[in-house]
Amino acid sequence: MNSDKYDFVISIGGAAGQGIAAPGDVLAWIFVRRGLHLYTYNAYQSIIRGGHIFLTFRVSTEKVYNHGDKTDLLICLNQDTMDRHLKHMEPGSWVIYNSDTIKPGEAQDGVELCGIPVKELSDNNRNKLVQNTGALGVCMHILGLDFGILEDILTKQFIRKGQTVVDENIGVARAACDYAVANFTPCSEAIPEGEKPQAWWSGNEALAMGGACAGVKFYAAYPMSPATGVLHWMAKYARDLGIMVRQVEDEIGVATMAIGAAATGTRAMCATSGGGFALMTEAVGSAGMMEIPVVMINVQRAGPSTGVPTKTEQGDLWQMLGASQGDFPRIIVAPKDALDAFNTVPELFNLVDRYQCPGIIISDLLISEGRSSVDPDDINFHPNIDLGELITKHSTNGDEYLRYKNTESGISPRAVPGLKGYVHVMATDEQDEDGVLISDEFTNPVKRRMMVEKRGRKMQDIFEHVAAPEIEGPKEADVTLVGWGSTYGVIHEAVEQLKTEGITANHLPIKWIVPFHVKEIMEILSNCKKVIMVENNYSGQFYRYMRSETGLNVDTHIRKYDGEPFMPHQVTNGVKEILDGETEVFVPEHKIMV
Amino acid sequence: MVTDTAVQEAERTVTKLKAKDFNGKVDPDWCPGCGDFGVLSSLQKACVDLELHPHEILTVSGIGCSSNFPGFFNSYGMHTLHGRALPFATGAKLANHELTVIVTGGDGDGYGIGGNHFTHLARRNVDLTYIVMNNQIYGLTVGQTSPTSEFGMKTKSTPFGSLETPLNPITAAIMNGATFVARGYSADPKGLTDLLCQAIQHKGFSLVDVFSPCVTFNKDNTYDWFKPRVKKLEDEEHDFHDWKAACEQALVWGEKIYYGKFFQVEKKPTLNDLEPVLNEGGPICFRELGLAKEQAKKLLEDMM
Numbered sequence: 016m017n018s019d020k021y022d023f024v025i026s027i028g029g030a031a032g033q034g035i036a037a038p039g040d041v042l043a044w045i046f047v048r049r050g051l052h053l054y055t056y057n058a059y060q061s062i063i064r065g066g067h068i069f070l071t072f073r074v075s076t077e078k079v080y081n082h083g084d085k086t087d088l089l090i091c092l093n094q095d096t097m098d099r100h101l102k103h104m105e106p107g108s109w110v111i112y113n114s115d116t117i118k119p120g121e122a123q124d125g126v127e128l129c130g131i132p133v134k135e136l137s138d139n140n141r142n143k144l145v146q147n148t149g150a151l152g153v154c155m156h157i158l159g160l161d162f163g164i165l166e167d168i169l170t171k172q173f174i175r176k177g178q179t180v181v182d183e184n185i186g187v188a189r190a191a192c193d194y195a196v197a198n199f200t201p202c203s204e205a206i207p208e209g210e211k212p213q214a215w216w217s218g219n220e221a222l223a224m225g226g227a228c229a230g231v232k233f234y235a236a237y238p239m240s241p242a243t244g245v246l247h248w249m250a251k252y253a254r255d256l257g258i259m260v261r262q263v264e265d266e267i268g269v270a271t272m273a274i275g276a277a278a279t280g281t282r283a284m285c286a287t288s289g290g291g292f293a294l295m296t297e298a299v300g301s302a303g304m305m306e307i308p309v310v311m312i313n314v315q316r317a318g319p320s321t322g323v324p325t326k327t328e329q330g331d332l333w334q335m336l337g338a339s340q341g342d343f344p345r346i347i348v349a350p351k352d353a354l355d356a357f358n359t360v361p362e363l364f365n366l367v368d369r370y371q372c373p374g375i376i377i378s379d380l381l382i383s384e385g386r387s388s389v390d391p392d393d394i395n396f397h398p399n400i401d402l403g404e405l406i407t408k409h410s411t412n413g414d415e416y417l418r419y420k421n422t423e424s425g426i427s428p429r430a431v432p433g434l435k436g437y438v439h440v441m442a443t444d445e446q447d448e449d450g451v452l453i454s455d456e457f458t459n460p461v462k463r464r465m466m467v468e469k470r471g472r473k474m475q476d477i478f479e480h481v482a483a484p485e486i487e488g489p490k491e492a493d494v495t496l497v498g499w500g501s502t503y504g505v506i507h508e509a510v511e512q513l514k515t516e517g518i519t520a521n522h523l524p525i526k527w528i529v530p531f532h533v534k535e536i537m538e539i540l541s542n543c544k545k546v547i548m549v550e551n552n553y554s555g556q557f558y559r560y561m562r563s564e565t566g567l568n569v570d571t572h573i574r575k576y577d578g579e580p581f582m583p584h585q586v587t588n589g590v591k592e593i594l595d596g597e598t599e600v601f602v603p604e605h606k607i608m609v
Numbered sequence: 610m611v612t613d614t615a616v617q618e619a620e621r622t623v624t625k626l627k628a629k630d631f632n633g634k635v636d637p638d639w640c641p642g643c644g645d646f647g648v649l650s651s652l653q654k655a656c657v658d659l660e661l662h663p664h665e666i667l668t669v670s671g672i673g674c675s676s677n678f679p680g681f682f683n684s685y686g687m688h689t690l691h692g693r694a695l696p697f698a699t700g701a702k703l704a705n706h707e708l709t710v711i712v713t714g715g716d717g718d719g720y721g722i723g724g725n726h727f728t729h730l731a732r733r734n735v736d737l738t739y740i741v742m743n744n745q746i747y748g749l750t751v752g753q754t755s756p757t758s759e760f761g762m763k764t765k766s767t768p769f770g771s772l773e774t775p776l777n778p779i780t781a782a783i784m785n786g787a788t789f790v791a792r793g794y795s796a797d798p799k800g801l802t803d804l805l806c807q808a809i810q811h812k813g814f815s816l817v818d819v820f821s822p823c824v825t826f827n828k829d830n831t832y833d834w835f836k837p838r839v840k841k842l843e844d845e846e847h848d849f850h851d852w853k854a855a856c857e858q859a860l861v862w863g864e865k866i867y868y869g870k871f872f873q874v875e876k877k878p879t880l881n882d883l884e885p886v887l888n889e890g891g892p893i894c895f896r897e898l899g900l901a902k903e904q905a906k907k908l909l910e911d912m913m
């Protein structure tokens with residue numbers, strides 16, 4: 016617990032199939048309805064039964080940016096969780112477990128071991144999930160929450176299964192709560208209430224919802240972790256929102272189907288992870304050549320190849336930069352968190368519609384599967400929609416329409432199929448202004464050059480439409496941390512931690528990858544005392560990209576590539592070690608085995 | 610919003626189009642004698658017969674000699690990636706179901722690199738017409754073996770003869786759930802025009818696999834080879850509702866090779882029919898963008 020604000024972390028550990036999600040959801044609903052801020056991260060594996068799942072909730076009276084550094088209250092659903100995590104529990108923390116089946120082992124002094132005799136408290140109920148409900152009862156006492164709140168939620172949750180099930184669960188929870196009152200010390204500070212109830216969502220839900228708000232009417236996907244959440248949301252809401260959702264035979268089909276839909280003037284989107292994106296690659300270039308706007312999302316997981324399907328990484332940057340052969344304009348953006356992801360989708364749609372090119376959003380498992388609270392007033396469900404130079408009405412004059420007209424801006428007004436007076440062919444071959452191929456036997460270097468330049472020119476004014484990165488924190492600092500995408504939250508907190516240790520740090524988060532704000536970034540970084548690049552990959556992909564664009568050399572780095580996201584103290588420690596001259600490239604050790 | 614059906618109907622009766630109105634911006638660059646010419650002229654005639662207008666049609670192709678088709682045909686067109694015509698076309702058809710979407714391509718494009726899409730398109734029953742100009746060779750890449758090349762066929766990539774058994778597009782389509790399956794012959798443009806008319810009118814996925822000889826690279830399956838062999842299926846007693854009979858006839862290969870309509874299921878709902886999102890409101894491409902107030906309210910409620 017932090018002294019000046021309420022900041023409490025609960026972790027639930029167990030095996031897949033032990034029903035961790037249900038008590039997790041119950042707690043989350045309690046917190047957000049109380050108006051508290053929340054961030055949850057689930058460490059899990061690609062198996063349906065067994066393994067180790069470790070779900071962490073961080074609750075605060077202020078906005079929470081990441082899952083934090085430690086656990087205040089640990090709920091062990093199996094022995095394995097106890098064995099893995101008890102050693103990390105610090106004085107002033109609690110460990111809840113079923114004392115019938117789990118042996119605690121050595122704990123540090125000041126860790127309160129809260130064993131509950133589940134069998135006895137549940138009248139010998141044989142249902143294995145009963146220990147989860149019991150643990151929730153104990154939580155109520157430790158957190159200082161009124162039992163009635165849990166009673167309400169359990170009733171809602173189980174009423175579909177009948178009153179007996181409701182009574183049974185409430186009975187166990189109450190018995191466990193009473194037992195806790197008699198045996199365990201509660202937290203000295205009862206959980207507070209926030210100003211107003213918060214909403215909560217995962218990054219994938221935010222991406223999907225961002226699409227719906229942007230006017231996406233066609234969504235295609237092939238399941239792949241950690242992007243599948245977008246598909247599930249879209250499928251669930253498809254009929255209510257009038258969105259055509261298709262699960263396609265492979266990601267090649269996904270991307271090409273989306274672009275086919277987009278060719279008719281529909282806003283179309285698709286999402287996958289790196290492996291699926293590899294299959295979409297050729298299609299990216301087809302959208303570039305045919306000048307069809309489409310939004311494609313890559314939710315990165317730890318690679319290469321199948322990699323670690325349920326773990327996070329920022330390792331696909333160069334894949335996105337180089338996706339598809341040839342030289343053509345594209346837009347690439349890496350949002351910093353769920354809300355930013357939500358807002359980025361409509362923003363990117365407006366850009367790709369304006370510039371008639373493919374747009375790529377780079378998310379990762381951390382953003383997409385992390386779930387966080389969001390202030391309902393911060394969600395803009397009705398963003399500005401700008402379709403650019405799109406023609407959707409029949410022509411009234413008989414003028415020769417040139418789909419790829421060589422205009423000054425490079426942007427050619429786009430008529431969609433079905434309209435009278437605009438008949439044309441879009442081709443993936445190089446083509447003249449009228450859509451006639453200039454490849455194969457009609458190759459013409461002058462025209463080829465003209466068309467390459469026309470496409471290239473399209474983006475010349477894009478900087479007017481995307482915000483340049485800015486320094487967060489003090490202008491003058493001992494050290495500047497540069498990150499991109501999902502490292503935002505953890506760097507934000509590391510900066511605060513460093514302050515308490517007497518180190519003034521600031522933060523340059525970069526969101527737009529293409530276009531890249533070379534001028535602004537150079538201006539900012541060339542005035543910094545010390546720069547450290549922070550990224551979730553091995554080879555410093557972002558750093559190498561930044562260097563190639565700006566020529567700036569940075570020799571101090573914090574990197575992580577063990578599959579787990581950074582924890583704030585890991586960045587803080589890295590900065591300290593680097594400033595002390597102990598290392599130039601700091602790679603934190605991830606002590607928690609998940 | 611876009612299509613004013615009454616006006617179009619009126620114009621249709623006034624302006625009866627001719628086949629040449631479906632000539633594209635450039636003349637075909639196929640080798641003289643290439644089978645694909647027959648397919649082009651047959652489709653042009655079919656569109657005249659069906660009183661379609663160029664702006665109502667979208668032709669979608671992949672890559673290959675045959676896939677150059679959209680450039681030679683006057684309609685909206687998408688000349689897409691090798692093997693991907695079907696998913697591009699599916700996206701377009703689902704997003705604007707008022708378009709008549711015709712997919713054109715080759716055997717390599719459709720049954721080789723695009724084979725996965727072919728399988729799934731058939732079972733999905735999207736309302737598309739798929740014309741494959743099957744020359745049993747890779748033409749554009751100057752003569753390699755294709756999925757329909759015959760066993761033992763010598764090509765540039767199989768100089769000692771192919772060791773693989775060819776795929777039968779007709780049985781494959783039937784087994785995968787296609788609802789209209791026919792084989793055409795480009796040297797019989799009248800028969801082909803009739804098949805194409807039926808295929809376009811058919812509601813659902815229709816495959817017309819056309820023997821369309823490559824006069825330059827396939828020295829085995831030439832017009833002279835086909836001529837004595839091809840027989841009209843309609844001259845036999847064939848029940849095109851009988852999938853087993855259809856497969857049997859499609860597998861006849863040697864002295865006799867049948868062409869015509871092998872199989873049809875008339876009443877199976879298409880994906881467009883089944884998709885509730887398309888029930889009302891017209892093509893999704895022309896609908897209002899963004900959420901209604903109540904929709905946003907519901908989404909927020911679900912998150913709180």
Ligand SMILES: Cc1ncc(C[n+]2csc(CCOP(=O)(O)OP(=O)(O)O)c2C)c(N)n1
Pocket residue numbers: 672673674675676691714715716717718719742744746747748749750755
């Ligand atoms: C991904 C990809 N691989 C390979 C090619 C080269 N390629 C172009 S056309 C073609 C084969 C065409 O054969 P088919 O589809 O039968 O058409 P045909 O030329 O015989 O009409 C190939 C392999 C390509 N364009 N794209």
Ligand code: SF4
Pocket residue numbers: 638639640642643644645674675744748749822823824825826
């Ligand atoms: S190479 Fe063969 S398929 Fe290609 S145009 Fe010439 S004859 Fe036709």
Ligand SMILES: [Mg+2]
Pocket residue numbers: 673715716717742743744745746747748755
């Ligand atoms: Mg061929």
